[in-house]
Structures are given as structure tokens and as C-alpha cells.
Amino acid sequence: MSVIMMKNALQSVFRKPTYVISSILISSFMFFIFILANNFSTFVTVLGLNSSAKLLVEVITNGAANILYASGAALFSSIIAVSILSGITISMIIYQLRITRSSVGKKNLAGFGGIFGGAFSSACSACSTTLASVFGVAGGLAIFPLKGLEISLPSIGILFASMYFISKSLMESGRCKI
């Protein structure tokens, strides 16, 4: 039942190419932000050198490659999943705001918790200096036996839950209440 509801809601949103494009752009942007946030000091160093844009791109692609190198395909895939789900969730929120003119509820905003989780589970190009370290997780992701999957998997769950509540809200707004 809820799967059909989500499917219908997604079909309503992504029937318009604008939302497909925005979803792809937001997903790509989120992935970029996850990598950038964890490699920011190097990014600043490279900016300070007045280097070419190519080198800045190289820092980002290297940051992505480092997740695969040190944390494995599972974490890398989960971060991509969080990025894609973030793009879909944010597009759905935009659709809800524009079409139904309804306010965004607290449950819908839960998705942003998932986005934060994606950022925290992204690895840096160095041992320990992840975003997780700033909140007192000494050793960064190194202390987690699953290298950060402990954070990214619940994030995926939160984003799915958020998509469910947005879908529910969208479907309910399309019919008269008794």
C-alpha cells in the first residue's frame, strides 16, 4: 500500500522534466558537498595557489576515489545512495511547496537529518580528519568497525522515511478529506 502510494507520488513529481533535472543536479551537488566538506582545507590550499580549475576538480575526484580506496565499495555506494535520495527528497519538497502550497512539516524535514548523516559518513583523504571528528569522535571514522556505514545506512533509512511522509502528504492533499 505504502509502496504504491510512494510510486504514485514519485510519478506525480517526476512527470515534469524540471524535477528530474533538479533532482539530478541536487544529487550531484550533494555528493560534491559531501566530498568538499571533508577535504576543505586542501581545497582552500589549492585556491590559495591560484591554480587551474582542473586541479580543484582533481582534489574532488581524488576525495571520492579515496573513499573507495580506504573505506570500500559499500561505503562509497551508500554515500552515492544518500546523495541520490537527498536529490529526490529535496525535489519532492520543492514540488510540495510549489504545487500544494502547503507548509513543510517536521516529518518531511527529517530528510535533512539523513543528509547530515551522509556528510558525516563521508571520508576525508586523511586518517581521522573527517567531519565526524569535529564532534569529538577522536579518530574519525577509523573507530567505527564498518568505517562509517554505521552512519550512512541509518541516513538512507531516514531519507526513505522522509520520502514516505512527503508522498503521504502529497497524496492526501490531492483528495477531499471527510
Add this chain to the structure above:
Amino acid sequence: MFLVIGYFIGGTFPPSNFTGAAKESNVVIQQQPQQVQQQTVKFQIPSFAPSKGSDSAQFNIVEFGDYQCPFCEKFFQQVEPHIKQDYIDTGKVKFYFLDFQFLGPDSETLGQGAWCANDQGKYYDYHDYVYSHQGQENSGWATPDKVKTLAANILELDLQKFNSCLDSKKYETLVQQLTGLGKKLGVSGTPVVFIGNDQKGYISVVGAQPYDVFKQVIDKQMS
């Protein structure tokens, strides 16, 4: 918000207690008047630290690393060979590896092993061999017994002397002190590579970044 948080953890800024530490160790931070401010740090490389390269080299590359860190291994495999070819072998820079052994007791044992190898002039033979045969973090590949087995493969190393040195833990304090020096310089993860010299100060690069990043910083410092 991500950017702000990332900026604070990335190692560009020293920790908040850095000023106090700087007074103790004569570490000085300078800011350069650039569009994007780049901070340089001034510090003295310990005189006893072994180096790779010509003594007449004008610039230094100082890596703070942990022998168990996979990103240090990546730096060793993918960046160091280029630095060696372009800058160390050509007499332009000297390379130093200093301990920042923070990933557990096995890291400390590996760090102590390096100094035991140094007693026999084999510091970088040991360094290169360990990074070429690195295991997974804290999986038991670097217990004292395993380190002795690793060391047995280093050419012309007197294993009896090495084993006795490692058992005595005579370099335990030194490894901790070097890790402490790294902390004073703002190192919070590994690898962090400082590039420069005493006059110009050092610019740090955090992480196993592409070789081109290191090349640009070295060239900037040399210009």
C-alpha cells in the same frame, strides 16, 4: 554550514590551544596577504631526524604519518615516487618522515621499530618496507612479534639488535614526543605534509592528495 565545519576540521586552522603550545615550542604562524589566505607555520625539524635527499637541498618536505594509516600508504605508493624523482633525486628537497602514531598501540610499536632500525642506519628501508606491506588498521598485523617478523625481511638488518631494541621500548617516549610535536603544529590526522624551509615557513597539505597539489605547493615555495 558544511563548509564552515569542514574548514575548522581540515587542519588549515591550528587548534584553539595552539597559541599556548606555540609559545612552548617556538612554533610561529604567519599569514600571507593573498586573495585566499594561506597560513605558514615555522618550526625546527628535530636535528636527529633522518632524511632522504641531498644535505644541500634548500627546501624540506616533512610528512607526519602513521604506519597503519591507509592514506599514508597511498601517499607512499602514489605520490612519494614522483616527489623522489622530481625533487629529491634532483637535489632540490630533503624528505623527512616523522611519527604521528595515533591509531593505536600497534602504530606506536611500528613507530618505535623505525627508530630501532635507525640505530642501524635503516630508518627509510624500514619505512619503505612497512608501507609496502601494510595490513588493515589494528587487525593484529603489527604486534611486536609481527613487527620483528617484518623487520627480518629488511636487508642487512641485525635482527638480534633490532628485537632487543624493540623489546626495551627505548624509543617509546621519542615516538610520543614526535606525535606531540605534530599536535602542536595543528596535525589532527595523517598524512599531513609540511613543505618549505626555516626562512619561508611551511605550508601544509592535508591528506593523500593528487601529486599535482604537492607539486604546485613545492613550486610556489621555491619561487
